[in-house]
Amino acid sequence: MKVQLAQIPSDDGVTLPNLARVLAVIEAADASTDLIVFPETCLMGFPSADEVGQVAEAESGLTLQAVLRAVQARGISVVVGFAEADAGHYYNTTVLLSPDGIALKYRKTHLWASDVGVFTPGQQLVTGLWKGIRVGILICFDIEFPENARALAQQGAELLLVTNANMDPFGPVHRALIVARAMENQVFAVMANRCGSGGDLTFAGESVVVSPTGRVIAAMGRDEGTLNVDIDLAEVQASRTDYSYLAQRRIPLAAELTRLTGTQTALLIP
Incomplete structure (x- = not known):
């Protein structure tokens, strides 16, 4: 599988320049690319509490639909973050878009200080099938809680996709x-x-791809750019041959597992 890291800047509280950047990356991607991963809320940046109502859109909104059309034109899937409006609430949301539409949608469950008062936290840690692979999504601050990634692994995830907007001095x-x-x-x-x-x-910056054994396969510096990375999903099962942390743990997560539509599952946060 060929994955592309898209390490790009965003303008906060607006849409059009961010959409232009995303579309340009999709247009320039090699035809053999399977998946492009963009940063957190990269389509709207970080809107303030006063701005979020003006820029947030439903998943059927014009901005995400423009990205979907580009995805369909190129036959490439993307993971992209946006400010989502739904039923009077705003969410820090990331979607996995394939040419068939939204393959997976995740709303950030653990809000960073600047998210509080702008976004509502999500309540589900979700996984879904994409190209026969079970994938899960987390957003930025989410990865600082080990239970979040474990909740995805407990559902059978083999690929963890993280949209991030981590700033100095917290890069390390x-x-x-x-x-x-x-x-x-x-x-x-x-x-x-x-x-x-x-x-x-x-x-x-410092976008990265890590193997199931913790080996850093590819990493970027601080500057804007893209990086293509080949990954072999067979390494997931190979890493679990001699031991399995998930199978051998003695303290399971207590959250309730539920099945969503189709092949999607979720652990519900109480």
Whole structure:
């Protein structure tokens, strides 16, 4: 499988320049690319509480539909973050878009300080099938809680996709924790982080792909760019041949497992 990290900046509280960046990356991608992973809320940046009502859109909104049309035109799947409006609430949401539509949608469950008062936390840690692979999505601060990644692994996830907008001075935190989340769950982890600046924040970049044994396969610096990475999903089962952290653990998660539509499952947060 060929995955592309798209480490790009965002403008906060607006849509059009961010959409243009995303569409340009999709258009320029190699035809052999299976999946492009973009940063957290990259289609709207980080809107303020006053701005979110003006820029947030439903999943059927014009911005996400424009990305979907590009995905369908190229035959490439993407993971992209946006500010979602639904039933009077706003969510920090990431979707996996395939040419067939939304393959998986996840609403950030653990809100960072700047999310509080802007977004409503999600209540489900979800997985779904994409190209025959069970995948799960987390967003930025989510990876600082080991239970979140474990909840996805407990549902059978083999591939963890993380949209990120981690800033200085916390870059080393996520750079270390994404390795731990991959290794302790024996899954591939793909994390795309925002770069550049916004307001008084400087974003850390350092997007990365990690193997199920914790080996860093590919990593980026702090600058804007893309990076193509080949991963072999056979490494997931190979990593579990001699031991399985999931099978050998003695303290399971107590959250309720439920089946969503089709092949999607979720652990519900109480």
